[in-house]
Amino acid sequence: MTAKDCLNKIVNNPFVFNYRRMWPYVKPYWFRALLAILITIPIGSLDAVIALSLKPYMDLVMVEKSIQASWHIPLVIIAFTTLQGGLGYISSYLNTWTGSKITNRLKFDLYKKMLKFDTNFFNTKNSGDVIFMFNNNADMACAGLLKNLKTFVQRLFSSISLIAVMFYNSWQLALVCVAILVFAFLPATRIKKRINSVIKKSISADAAILTAYNESYAGNKTIISYNLEQCQTNKFSKVLDNIFWLRIKMIQRTSWVSPLMHMIMSVGIGLAIWFGSYLILTGQITSGSFVSFLTALIMLYTPLKSLGGNFNSMVMSFMAIDRVFDILNAEPRIKDRPNAREFDGKLEKIEFCDLCFEYVPRVPVLKNINLTANRGDTIALVGNSGGGKSTLVSLLPRFYDPTAGAIKIDGTDIRDFTLKSLRRNIAVVFQDNFLFAGTIRENIMLGNENATEEDMWRAIKMAYLDDFVATLANGVDTQIGERGILLSGGQKQRVAIARAFLKNAPILVLDEATSALDNKAEAVVQKAIENLMEDKTVFVIAHRLSTIRNATKIAVINHGEIVECGTHEELLAIEGGAYRALHDMQFKKQ
Numbered sequence: 001m002t003a004k005d006c007l008n009k010i011v012n013n014p015f016v017f018n019y020r021r022m023w024p025y026v027k028p029y030w031f032r033a034l035l036a037i038l039i040t041i042p043i044g045s046l047d048a049v050i051a052l053s054l055k056p057y058m059d060l061v062m063v064e065k066s067i068q069a070s071w072h073i074p075l076v077i078i079a080f081t082t083l084q085g086g087l088g089y090i091s092s093y094l095n096t097w098t099g100s101k102i103t104n105r106l107k108f109d110l111y112k113k114m115l116k117f118d119t120n121f122f123n124t125k126n127s128g129d130v131i132f133m134f135n136n137n138a139d140m141a142c143a144g145l146l147k148n149l150k151t152f153v154q155r156l157f158s159s160i161s162l163i164a165v166m167f168y169n170s171w172q173l174a175l176v177c178v179a180i181l182v183f184a185f186l187p188a189t190r191i192k193k194r195i196n197s198v199i200k201k202s203i204s205a206d207a208a209i210l211t212a213y214n215e216s217y218a219g220n221k222t223i224i225s226y227n228l229e230q231c232q233t234n235k236f237s238k239v240l241d242n243i244f245w246l247r248i249k250m251i252q253r254t255s256w257v258s259p260l261m262h263m264i265m266s267v268g269i270g271l272a273i274w275f276g277s278y279l280i281l282t283g284q285i286t287s288g289s290f291v292s293f294l295t296a297l298i299m300l301y302t303p304l305k306s307l308g309g310n311f312n313s314m315v316m317s318f319m320a321i322d323r324v325f326d327i328l329n330a331e332p333r334i335k336d337r338p339n340a341r342e343f344d345g346k347l348e349k350i351e352f353c354d355l356c357f358e359y360v361p362r363v364p365v366l367k368n369i370n371l372t373a374n375r376g377d378t379i380a381l382v383g384n385s386g387g388g389k390s391t392l393v394s395l396l397p398r399f400y401d402p403t404a405g406a407i408k409i410d411g412t413d414i415r416d417f418t419l420k421s422l423r424r425n426i427a428v429v430f431q432d433n434f435l436f437a438g439t440i441r442e443n444i445m446l447g448n449e450n451a452t453e454e455d456m457w458r459a460i461k462m463a464y465l466d467d468f469v470a471t472l473a474n475g476v477d478t479q480i481g482e483r484g485i486l487l488s489g490g491q492k493q494r495v496a497i498a499r500a501f502l503k504n505a506p507i508l509v510l511d512e513a514t515s516a517l518d519n520k521a522e523a524v525v526q527k528a529i530e531n532l533m534e535d536k537t538v539f540v541i542a543h544r545l546s547t548i549r550n551a552t553k554i555a556v557i558n559h560g561e562i563v564e565c566g567t568h569e570e571l572l573a574i575e576g577g578a579y580r581a582l583h584d585m586q587f588k589k590q
Contacts, residue, residue, distance in 0.1 A: 036094035044158030128211030180268030433496035435484030447502030459501035
């Protein structure tokens, strides 16, 4: 093997490689991190003091019956162990301080990365998976990294100092015991391959626990109304059983290492006692040297017998680091093209050109969609449920990218605009709008954080939210709970509309914004929507045809294709047409 091959092997060693990848996060705190590690050197090295001091104590006090050594040797031991304890406290403090800082930086970068992933990424993940990926992995990576590094350095120098004491007392005994030590380490090399699959399954199981809690929190009303307590309890019990058996498998695959090492090291201690007795009887070493050697040997072997658990923790830490950097190095599918330019919001025409889209390969959701909207037009999308209407408008702000074809604004593919500038000029009001924990003010101001108080109140008034706000003791500073749980459906929609008002984007997407409301709430929200639509290019998905009679153009989408397109009157005039069938179905009672 060449020197270059040796260097590559060292650099790409999992231990070195993972610490090298973490260096950018350690670098800002390198001094404290280094100090925390350097302090472990004397902590580990001081382990040898007790063993070394026993030689003169045994020889002078126990053998020669000298009283002079009976008092100062114990004082030396007490002094050094006190120093060791103090250094241990400082090391733990610095380790925790540095570890928390590194963990927070890593979590911050993971959170920023999470926000860059496209909608489809979250569609294919459970909430527990996402929390584990972007939060728990960082904890496992950093905690294991620093703990293992501290333990490794401390035990390394402890081992070096104790082995030095052993050789000082008897090189013959030391050679035998070090050979046994090397042999005892061999079983640990087999752990990683045995636990990889179990760790991966354990991560999925732990994520399932988080998902269960999140679903029970978010779906508590459904659970109560359908008497699903027992059903959910049974599901949770299965998850816990799965975790239990995975823990048992982990024990089965790792716990044999410590007993085996214990047995091998016990053989080493036995050989040391037998061979040491021979050396004492032949006058090659003193009784003090033997006691000092044996103490150093036991102090060396004892922490190493628990290596199985430490090695298991180290492997889990390295796997967490791998997962963290897999996420950080992943490229989001929806991203800016090279040389993407800013979209200033000025437009004359939006075109959907031969647009095709698939969530799953070879399962088309949209097929050759061709549609044009001029500035100020209102384009209504209607059709049977599952036909692809929401998917079509989701392509406009690039929640997804088309499989084929393009959406163009004044002849420019929207993928040639930067994501920020494109989305800055599109406001979306969903059927179920997400409100953040906080106040009404905070949720509305998300539309434009630089808006004035006057702008906010104008948006509130245009959204017909002012009368409701006036009834609240804290007005717009009223807390609305997580996801706006303390508001009714109509109130949440009007807060979302006020937010869209404040954004004042030239392109507006309304995705069934009134379909979940009762007639009274819908009437109020519909008025707010009509205010919002003024002077904008609007794409509206509506299930109630009465709300889109005045649309510039109505496109009927069924099974991913536009089957009809025209004004309300033009489509009603088509005998046996799809739009007329929908219209007659809704209005036949009238």
